[in-house]
Amino acid sequence: MDTPQELLVPDAAQDEARAAPVVRCLAGTIGALAAAGGLASPKRLETALAVAASIGETLGEPSLTRVLTLRALSAPPAPREALGLLETGRDHTFRRRPRVDHARPDAPAGG
Amino acid sequence: MRDLMRLLEGDTRPSVAGLAPDLAAALDVPVPDQPRGSGGGLRDTIGSIAGRARNLMRPEPPIYGAARDFALEFGETQLVAAVTEARRSGDQTALLQALPAALEAVRARAIAVVSAAEAQAQALSVAQDLDQAADRIESVARQRNAAIARRATMLKRHIREDLNALAEDAAEEFEADFRRLSERKKGWFGKLDTADLNDRQVIKNLERRYQSLARRYQDQLDLLDREVAEFCDEFTHVSDEALTPITRVEFRAIAPRPALDLKAMSAVDRASNRTLMAGAVGAVASGAAMQTGIMTAGAVIGAAITPVGAAVLGAVALAGVWKMFATPGERRMRDLRERARTLEDQLREEIMAKLPRFEAEVDAIVARFRAAAVPDIARPRIEAVRIREIASAHRGLAQAVVAAANARIDRLVSLMAPQTQV
Numbered sequence A: 001m002d003t004p005q006e007l008l009v010p011d012a013a014q015d016e017a018r019a020a021p022v023v024r025c026l027a028g029t030i031g032a033l034a035a036a037g038g039l040a041s042p043k044r045l046e047t048a049l050a051v052a053a054s055i056g057e058t059l060g061e062p063s064l065t066r067v068l069t070l071r072a073l074s075a076p077p078a079p080r081e082a083l084g085l086l087e088t089g090r091d092h093t094f095r096r097r098p099r100v101d102h103a104r105p106d107a108p109a110g111g
Numbered sequence B: 001m002r003d004l005m006r007l008l009e010g011d012t013r014p015s016v017a018g019l020a021p022d023l024a025a026a027l028d029v030p031v032p033d034q035p036r037g038s039g040g041g042l043r044d045t046i047g048s049i050a051g052r053a054r055n056l057m058r059p060e061p062p063i064y065g066a067a068r069d070f071a072l073e074f075g076e077t078q079l080v081a082a083v084t085e086a087r088r089s090g091d092q093t094a095l096l097q098a099l100p101a102a103l104e105a106v107r108a109r110a111i112a113v114v115s116a117a118e119a120q121a122q123a124l125s126v127a128q129d130l131d132q133a134a135d136r137i138e139s140v141a142r143q144r145n146a147a148i149a150r151r152a153t154m155l156k157r158h159i160r161e162d163l164n165a166l167a168e169d170a171a172e173e174f175e176a177d178f179r180r181l182s183e184r185k186k187g188w189f190g191k192l193d194t195a196d197l198n199d200r201q202v203i204k205n206l207e208r209r210y211q212s213l214a215r216r217y218q219d220q221l222d223l224l225d226r227e228v229a230e231f232c233d234e235f236t237h238v239s240d241e242a243l244t245p246i247t248r249v250e251f252r253a254i255a256p257r258p259a260l261d262l263k264a265m266s267a268v269d270r271a272s273n274r275t276l277m278a279g280a281v282g283a284v285a286s287g288a289a290m291q292t293g294i295m296t297a298g299a300v301i302g303a304a305i306t307p308v309g310a311a312v313l314g315a316v317a318l319a320g321v322w323k324m325f326a327t328p329g330e331r332r333m334r335d336l337r338e339r340a341r342t343l344e345d346q347l348r349e350e351i352m353a354k355l356p357r358f359e360a361e362v363d364a365i366v367a368r369f370r371a372a373a374v375p376d377i378a379r380p381r382i383e384a385v386r387i388r389e390i391a392s393a394h395r396g397l398a399q400a401v402v403a404a405a406n407a408r409i410d411r412l413v414s415l416m417a418p419q420t421q422v
Helices: A012-018 A023-037 A040-059 A062-074 A079-089 B004-007 B014-029 B041-046 B050-059 B062-074 B077-089 B092-121 B126-185 B194-198 B201-242 B247-255 B269-292 B297-304 B308-326 B328-421
Strands: none
Touching: A012 A062, A012 B328, A023 A062, A023 A079, A023 B014, A040 B014, A040 B092, A040 B328, A062 B014, A062 B041, A062 B328, B014 B328, B062 B092, B062 B328, B077 B092, B092 B126, B092 B328, B126 B201, B126 B328, B194 B297, B201 B328
């Protein structure tokens, strides 16, 4: 019986796939709620990132939570969808909505 | 965040959805499909039904609505108060004084957001350092892994060869010993007292060689285990440090260098070797006893508790069956050969039966090294990828947010202009 030689190193995508669903759910919810409130506000962006950092530290996945929150902020899922998945606790990939042009003052705030 | 803490503490299984109101409150946004709590908020403060009804009866200047929307969007509480006062009194003075302060506050936050994004971009150099560190760790880990795997393979091959050789030699020695006995005692046919047999040189030689072999491989396994444990400690240490924010200089100081000597390898569960050793000793004793056909109670018990000896008992039965059908003259020579062959086969079979466990122990040691090394390679690299993604996404979002904020500011300024000119 030969000893296997391989040293298999997972990449970022594989590591992300192995992360707990709750990390994805919470990051998606932060992004969805913050975007629903309108992302013209620098304060809201700062708050969303601070909340993501806090939750990421608590969950033991600080960088992944930040990455997923930023993705959700860039292409926010519908808040109801995000909250629905948070309730069921299922692993999921949010359906991305078209990116909102926050620079337009009359742009819909989301939700 | 109470639900989050309960979730993590694991004493209950709270609904993760219970976090939603907390998240919404932190972000100052309403939870969809849920009434806002008693805590109120900016929207509640200036969005009352009564206020809206009043606006229907008495149209207000556009600056009111624009200032209200601006205050809502940017969370400017003083501007909210100024809008409320202007609506109540009809005097815009306080509102026009509050507006520039609110605009300035939002501009300041926009600058802060851009600064934060730029600071994040500076972390890209950290990402590069992490990648380089991961490369160094990977280089060392792969060298060590290759060395450990080679040594593990060699160890397994050597023990297989040595045990095979032991079985062959033992069988030959037994055969020669029995031949000498039969030649010396004319009428002798395999009958020997167990105590006498255990005193025979062939038994002592076998026992000594087996003990020596077992001790040597135990030492090798101990060494492999110890050295892999040291490697694991080293990698775990690097992992702990690498994942905390540290300076590049510190990281270089703790990262393992390729120049570090490969120390060697590791060890194994001592129990497996003790079993192997006890089994072989038992086999020697019980096998010899069985060959003579005089099994004492003690020998049987000893054989039963050692797999090797137990298997050799099967040879006793075979020998007994053979005795019944063989003529005494032929039987004597066939008995010698058969005994030797049976002993060798059984001894080899039993020793080989232990090999999978021995090999599994070696593999477990190697796997332990990999389990320690892989995260140390992967995590700096993964963190580097994430730092880059965070920097890029943060910068993009900051730009979008600042552009949006500036657009709102410009719109409000354009509405303010006629008021301030009056």
